[in-house]
Amino acid sequence: xxxxxxxxxxxxxxxxxxxxxxxxxxxxxxxxxxxxxxxxxxxxxxxxxxxxxxxxxxxxxxxxxxxxxxxxxxxxxxxxxxxxxxxxxxxxxxxxxxxxxxxxxxxxxxxxxxxxxxxxxxxxxxxxxxxxxxxxxxxxxxxxxxxxxxxxxxxxxxxxxxxxxxx
Amino acid sequence: xxxxxxxxxxxxxxxxxxxxxxxxxxxxxxxxxxxxxxxxxxxxxxxxxxxxxxxxxxxxxxxxxxxxxxxxxxxxxxxxxxxxxxxxxxxxxxxxxxxxxxxxxxxxxxxxxxxxxxxxxxxxxxxxxxxxxxxxxxxxxxxxxxxxxxxxxxxxxxxxxxxxxxxxxxxxxxxxxxxxxxxxxxxxxxxxxxxxxxxxxxxxxxxxxxxxxxxxxxxxxxxxxxxxxxxxxxxxxxxxxxxxxxxxxxxxxxxxxxxxxxxxxxxxxxxxxxxxxxxxxxxxxxxxx
Numbered sequence: 167x168x169x170x171x172x173x174x175x176x177x178x179x180x181x182x183x184x185x186x187x188x189x190x191x192x193x194x195x196x197x198x199x200x201x202x203x204x205x206x207x208x209x210x211x212x213x214x215x216x217x218x219x220x221x222x223x224x225x226x227x228x229x230x231x232x233x234x235x236x237x238x239x240x241x242x243x244x245x246x247x248x249x250x251x252x253x254x255x256x257x258x259x260x261x262x263x264x265x266x267x268x269x270x271x272x273x274x275x276x277x278x279x280x281x282x283x284x285x286x287x288x289x290x291x292x293x294x295x296x297x298x299x300x301x302x303x304x305x306x307x308x309x310x311x312x313x314x315x316x317x318x319x320x321x322x323x324x325x326x327x328x329x330x331x332x333x
Numbered sequence: 334x335x336x337x338x339x340x341x342x343x344x345x346x347x348x349x350x351x352x353x354x355x356x357x358x359x360x361x362x363x364x365x366x367x368x369x370x371x372x373x374x375x376x377x378x379x380x381x382x383x384x385x386x387x388x389x390x391x392x393x394x395x396x397x398x399x400x401x402x403x404x405x406x407x408x409x410x411x412x413x414x415x416x417x418x419x420x421x422x423x424x425x426x427x428x429x430x431x432x433x434x435x436x437x438x439x440x441x442x443x444x445x446x447x448x449x450x451x452x453x454x455x456x457x458x459x460x461x462x463x464x465x466x467x468x469x470x471x472x473x474x475x476x477x478x479x480x481x482x483x484x485x486x487x488x489x490x491x492x493x494x495x496x497x498x499x500x501x502x503x504x505x506x507x508x509x510x511x512x513x514x515x516x517x518x519x520x521x522x523x524x525x526x527x528x529x530x531x532x533x534x535x536x537x538x539x540x541x542x543x544x545x546x547x548x549x550x551x552x553x554x555x556x557x558x559x560x561x562x563x564x565x566x567x568x569x570x571x572x573x574x575x576x577x578x579x580x581x582x583x584x585x586x587x588x589x590x591x592x593x594x595x596x597x598x599x600x601x602x603x604x605x606x607x608x609x610x611x612x613x614x615x616x617x618x619x620x621x622x
Contacts, residue, residue: 202503203460225389244470248390248412255392263387276501279460280447285501296387296419298394303385303421304428310415313472313499315464327464327472328389330415332365332432 193219196273206277206284214284214316215272217323222267225249225328229263232256242317245328264295268307284323288312289333309333360384360403360420365432368469369411374403374418382422388433390414413471435471442466442479444519444526452535453512453562457505459483459530463519464501472500480520481506483530486513508532510562534564540615542574542608544600546622551600555608555615557592565592570610576620578604 195215200206206214221240228236234250241249256262268291276285290312295305315327359377366372374384378399386393390412397403399422410416413435419428443464451458461481465473477497481504484490489511493504509515509532517528538561542553553574558566572594575584578601587594600606600620608615 201498201501202462203457203505229389244466248470251412252389252392259392259394261385261387261392261394263392265389275499276503278445278462278501279503279505280445280462282445282447283462283464285464285499287499294387294417296385296417298383298385304417304419304426306417306428306430308415308417308430310432313474315472315501329413329435329472330389330432331413331474332415332434 191219191267192269194269194271196271198274200274200277202277202279204277204279204281206274210284211274214274214286214323218272218286218288218314218316218325219270221325221328222265226265226267228253229256229265232262240325241328242319242324243326245325249328260299262297264297265292266294267292281318283315283317283326285313285315285327288314290330359427360418360429362418362429362431365434366410368413368433368436368467368471369408370436371407372405372410374405376400376403376420378422380422382420385419385421386410386416387419388412388414388416390433391416411469411471413469435473435475436467436469437473437475438467439465439473439477439521439524440468441470442519442521442524442526444528446517446519446528446530449529450531450533451508453508453510453532453560453564454535455508458508459506459517460503461506461517461519461528462501462503463497463526465497465521473497474500477502477521480518482516482518482520483509484516484518485509485511485532486515487511510564512564534566535560535562537566537570537572537610537613537615540572540608540610540613542594542606542615542618544606544618544620547597549599550597551606551620552595552597553606553608554595555593558589558594558610566610568592572608572610574598575607575609576600576604577607 224240232253234253237246271289274286291309296303310330311333312330316323317326361375376399382399384395384397413433417430446461463479479502481493483506491506495502495504512532512534515530517530519526537558541556544553568589570589571586573586574596585596587596604620606618
């Protein structure tokens, strides 16, 4: 892995029910700007990024289908609680939201000394569609800067903090 | 003229309709809202509409009266994130985005301290990492000073102050010279989070044995075994006594009891006797009796 920026175009076949919006996602990984004394191996870095991007699938699916159980594989702790709560509210209002990430610009910024958490930032461009009782209310292209904290689980990294901030 | 009037009237009607459309669902909203704080969205136009506020952290839906301010009391919207506000009235819809940002006051610390048990006297042997959250469990990304303090039962304190970056901070501290249970505290303002770190004696230091005749055998006894800081090495630690004679080596492993290790062994005249514990070598004695 060089220190230069590199561009990955990942062909990610979305398991989304909205096939029409399935598309490629551009993923750029910036060089690490790591605080902390512990080096992060290329293998761990690849696993963190893979699992984080995979989490977007669970996020899409859960909020589109209003099924909180679809968060189980990818989210844990606060992130899972908050997203599950959103699904509850969507059910209450008969709303569905369809999030489709178009591009990610990722940077790993912190690897805790004990190796038990990784933090990264992600400038995400995504489309969001709001559906009320089956009727599309709006579709917007948005961008946001996310702060993400992942922690290791049995066989993968799970998202513990999933929070966007003003750009 | 007569024939043109309907056209003009209809054109005017279209213009009015466009004006009504433009005003039908227009809103003004803040660019950012602090999590949990009161805010309002101003709407223009007349008639009824539905306001949606949609984000990964929360969803709100309200029936509103256009032309009135839409008030959101404190505590309504509290999960930080990027939100889309959609005002749908009749056939018109206006969308706009805004951000809910974390409150600036820290209320929760996620404090990871490692290890929970380690030997005394290790440089940077103890590490602590902190993520800083507000009262709504939003990660506070504003740089915030975090104090890390390690205090021994005797009152010795090591302190580091580290400013968070993207909501996280970490520090490494030395384990102290004395065994015991230390308090490792991360603190922001009056919000502390405490972990207990047990410091145990290190490897033996200056391991020394003495030998004396005991009947037909030789009794080997160590001095009280201590680490380099003077802490007693715990009972049960294995001490190895070795005799080397004429190219042959025989060893006896003995655990520490009451701080010392003691064996009685058959020793040949002219043998070399040595003592060790783990990788730490002690003294050697030439036995010529």
